[in-house]
Amino acid sequence: MFYKKLSYCVLLFIFLFTCLSLFSISRLRFDYNFDHFFPKHDPELSFYLKYREKFGNDNDYLLLALSHPKSIFDPVFLKKVDSVTQIISRLRHVERVQSPTTLSSPIIEAFGVFEVPYLHVNEPERYQQDSSTIYQSPGLVGTFFSADARSVALVIQTSPNLTKLPSDTLLINLKGKLHLVGLNDYHIAGKAVAQSIFVDRMQYELALFMSISIVMVIIFLYFTFRTWWGVVMPLMVVLISICWSMGLMGLTGTNIDVMTMLLPTIMFVVGMSDSVHILTQYVTEVAEGKPKTQAIITTLKDVGLATFITAITTAIGFLTLLTADIGPIRNFGVYTGIAVVVAYLLSMTMLPAMMLLMPLPPRTAPKKEAFTWPMLLRRLLLFVFKYRTRILVATTGIILASIYCISLIRMDTTLLDDLSDNDPVKLDFKYFEQNFAGVRPFELYLKAAPGHTLYDLPVLREVEEIEHYLTTQYGLKFIISPLTVVKTLNRAINGGSAESFQLPQTEAQWRKVQAKLKLFRKRPELNSLVSANQTEGRLSGKMGDIGSARATQLTDQFREFMRKQTNSTLLLTHVTGSSLLLDKNNDTLTRDLMEGLLLDILFIGAIVGLMFRSFKMIVITLLPNILPIVLIGAFMGITAINLKVSTSIIFTIALGIAIDDTIHFISKLKLELMSGKPLYYAVKRTYLTTGKAVIITSCILMAGFCTLIFSTFEGTFYVGLLISLTLLFAVLSDLLLLPILVVYFFRPKNKVPSKQPQKQIQVQ
Template sequence: MLYKKLSYSVLLLIFLFTCLSLFFISRLRFDYNFDHFFPKHDPDLSFYLKYREKFGNDNDYLLLGLSHPKTLFDSTFLKKVDSLTTFISQLRHVERVQSPTTLSSPIIESFGIFEVPYLHVNQPERYRQDSLAIYQSEGLVGTFFSPDARSVTLLIQTSPNLTKLPSDSLLLHLKEKLQQINLPDYHIAGKAVAQSIFVDRMQYELALFMSISIAMVVIFLYFTFRTWWGVVMPLMVVLISICWAMGLMGLTGTNIDVMTMLLPTIMFVVGMSDSVHILTQYVSEVAEGKSKTKAIVTTVKDVGLATFITAITTAIGFLTLLTADIGPIRNFGVYTGIAVVVAYLLSMTMLPAMMMLMPLPPRTAPKKEAFTWPFLLRRLLLFVFKYRNRILAGTVGIILVSVYCISLIRLDTTLLDDLSDDDPVKLDFKYFEQNFSGVRPFELYLKAVPGHTLYELPVLREVEEIEKYLGSQYGLKFIFSPVTIVKNLNRAVNGGSETFFKLPDTEIQWRKLQSKLKLFRKRPELNSLVSADQTEGRLSGKMGDIGSARATVLTDQFREFIRQNTDSKLLLTHVTGSSLLLDKNNDTLTRDLMEGLLLDILFIGGIVGLMFRSFKMIVITLLPNILPIVLIGAFMGIADINLKVSTSIIFTIALGIAIDDTIHFISKLKLELLSGKPLYYAVKRTYLTTGKAVIITSCILMAGFCTLIFSSFEGTFYVGLLISLTLLFAVLSDLLLLPILVVYFFRPKTKVAGKVAQKQIQNQ
């Protein structure tokens, strides 16, 4: 009676905490912000934030591409584009629109400045002349007009740091207008598009994966225990642990992003392990005729330490993600690690309480020998011992081949790496790369040394040389800088002739031009390129999304060019921008997470060392679990899977999860050895008693992670695929390699005892 009252009290307390968690879960919001993936303590981030305060964000824009099946110089098409431009400029959250129909060439005369449009939209008879002028003007083709004269681009400058709701509203109005004026062949790219699409998909996939995970776990649990309580109890433990972890996220104001979205799905499979081991042991104790209370006490005693250690090692696997300097990665590691610990605590409190209140599971009649787990596991163990030398030789060969394959892995990522190549959003981005200058931003900070300004002719020539290098060697297009302003000014005072789209040849010519510079003060591009005191400025451009690996090489070469060819007594520069930070992010994150993996190995080794007081057992425990990590690295090298943000986190997570089965094995082995059993017999007993739970939990884990391969996010797909493969390699390693390592390292003290024990195994 006392145990039942205590069980009711435990369940009531858990219920109250769950209700409180549900309240905080209601505060959770979905979020996808590129800025959150910047390395928090990187000096370049601090520089970029200050730079952004002066010159604005480099990704607060939308690109709208419009295509015509024949030629863009069609009166009906251009009038629609002009009408759309007027509509967009009046939308909320739009600060400025640069459109082919509103572009103009300034001309400065004695009476002031005049704007001559490049396109006379309402005068079709001038289209031929306009087209000649446009395609002879530097800076228009490939930016606003496609080289094949079939597409145009509108550059829409949006309000800074738009969140999802205003982004959705802006895109909705834009698409409605496009449909209304019958412009079906359009493409949209930009931060607002990515943010809107990513958040919508996160919400959908969170619900989808939770549903699939629940269904798969229910099926596995039912076929394992064949009772309704064998399904409900573990499911309740995991659901409540997820609820508490997400409630903590709501309490601390952490939003759901592309990383924390994985928490529920991962916990459905990871958090199930302890419950399965406990219930499997409980059913075995009941089958031996023990009472309910004694069966529960024996179960907690036998598997309590093992489940505690597995919970700690799994939590450590996630918590080592704190070595990353990226907010979403750290949040994912912290809250998932906490959820793992919560799942363990609930398994050791809530699960025994429910078992105490539930009726005893039925004692099933013995099955035919050929269909029992002991029979199958005994045959497998005999196979392992019979061919142990071949298994060891094969393992060594596999490791050698894997080391070579690992060397094939590349460090690389792109701006939309999480999307598949045939995703509509990614296809839109590729459209701008193929027809225009691309979507990857480039930013270069310019600063005149004290005593000089950016509008001095020698300084401008230094900037022009940088522009030439970036255009010819770096692949940059759509370049704007103080040089652009001066070239436009020179052309404007010379009747708009393209011949004068250049810097002045002499200081005298430049002094004459400088008096006209004030006429450009009201032009928006002037304020966004040069500071008020004319000592600071920016060089901005667009290019194709070439990937972080190639971009890093080009940036290093560019810095070397600056060092050798730019006069540091006139001009100082600093490469910055969101793209640079994302490139650095990939390199630093991979390095940090590799350090986290090493830290994970050290923690696990320390825990095993405390358990057995033996360095040999540390080696025995780690080898079967490092091997799957090595195999996954080899698989990535063979399959040409790049090492990036989404794939680098897999190693620490997989190690923390995969080692659980090994911990259960060696914990049971320790109990058998302490009871005085010979080594071979202890290995046999351990293999037969833990083998079933090891295989079942591994199948649940693999099936659960396999659900992630249906994700539209490439990163989530690889998390599902690679961790599933890691778990498959881990269970094979535990079943085939671990018993051999134990026998080789822990031989019986007397050879006679060892031979007798080995003979006993073969005879049974």
């Protein structure tokens, strides 16, 4: 009676806490902000934030390409472009629009400044001359006009740091105006597009994967226990643990992003492990005829320590993600680690309470299972010991081959790496790479040395040399800087001729340009190029998304060029920008997470060492679980899967999950040895009793993670694929390699190891 009252109290407390968690979950929001993936404590981030305050964000813009099947120099088409330009400029969250129909070339004469449009939209008879002027003017082709004259591009400057809702509003209004005007062949790229699409897909995939995971888990649980309570009880444990952890996210104001979106799906499979081991042992105890209360107590004694250790090791695997310096990665590690601990606590409290209140499981099913599972596992164990030498030799060869394959892994990522190559959003971005300058921003901070300004001729010549290198060697297809302003002025003074778009050649010409600079100081585009005192400025450019590996190499070469060629007594520079930070992220994150993996290994080794007081047992336990990590690294090298943000987290997560089965094995082995059984017989008993739970939980885990391969996010796809493969390798390693390592190398203290021949293991 006491136990029943205690069970009701436990369930009532859990129910009340779950209600509070559901209230907190209602406060959760979806978010995808590129800034959150910047390294928080990197000095480069501090520099960029100060730079952004002075000159604005380098990705607060939208690119809009409008296409014509034949030629853009069509009166109807250009009038539509001009009309939509005027409409877009009046939309909310739009600060400025640069359009081919509003571009003009300034001409400075004695009476003042005249703006001569490049395109005379309402004068079709001048289109041929306009075309000639445009395609001879530097800076226009590839920026506003495609080389094949079939597309034009508009640059829409948006309000700073738009969040999801205003981004959606702007895009809906923009697309609506395009359809209203009749411009249906268009391409849009920019941060607002990526943010809107990512958040929408996160919401859809969160619901999809949770649904698939629930169905998969129900199927596996039913075929395992053949009872309704064997399905409902583990499912309730996992659902409530997810509810509590996400409620904590809502309470702390943490949003759901592309990383924490994985938490429910991962918990559906990871959190199920402890419940399955407990229920499997409980069914076995009941099948042996023990009363319900005694069966529950015995079950908790037998598997309690093992489930505690597996929960701790799995949580450590996620918590080691705290070594990363990226907010979404850290949040994912923290909240998933907490969810694992919560699932364990519920498995040890809520699950026994429900078992006590539920009717006894039928004994016929367990007897049938007991007949088939031991027979299967006995044959497998005999196979392992019969071919143990061959297994060890094959394992050694696989490790050596894997080490070579790991050397083939490349560290590389692109701006839209999470999207598949045929994704419409990614295709739009590629359109701008193929027809215009591209979407990858480049930023260079310029600072005149003391006693100089950025408009001094010697300083501008330094900038000109830098621009020449960036165009010819680095690969920038579009550049704007203080030098652009001066070249434009020189052209304006000389009647707008394309040949005059250069620095003045003589001192007299230079003084003439200097005298006209004040005419341009109030132009809005100059505010984001040069500071008011003319000592600080920016060089901004665009290029194709070449990937972080190539970009890092080019940036290192550019810095070396600057160190050797730039006169620091005239000009100081610093490469910065969001792209640089994302590139740097890849290198630092990979290093941090490899450190986290090492930390994970050390923690697990310490736990095993405390259990067995044996260094050999630490090696025996870790080797079957490091082997799957090595195999996954080899798989990545062979299949050319790059090491990046999404794939580098896999190793620490996989190790923390894969070690669980090994912990259950050695915990049971310890109990068998403590009861006085010889080593060989203890291994056999351990193999037969834990093998079923090991295989079932591994199948549930693999099936659950396999659901992620249907994601439209490439990173989520690889998380599902690679962790599923890791778990497959891990269960094979535990079943085939671990028993051999134990009997070959482990010698229990104060015990005489069994010298039974192999045939003695075949006791029925």
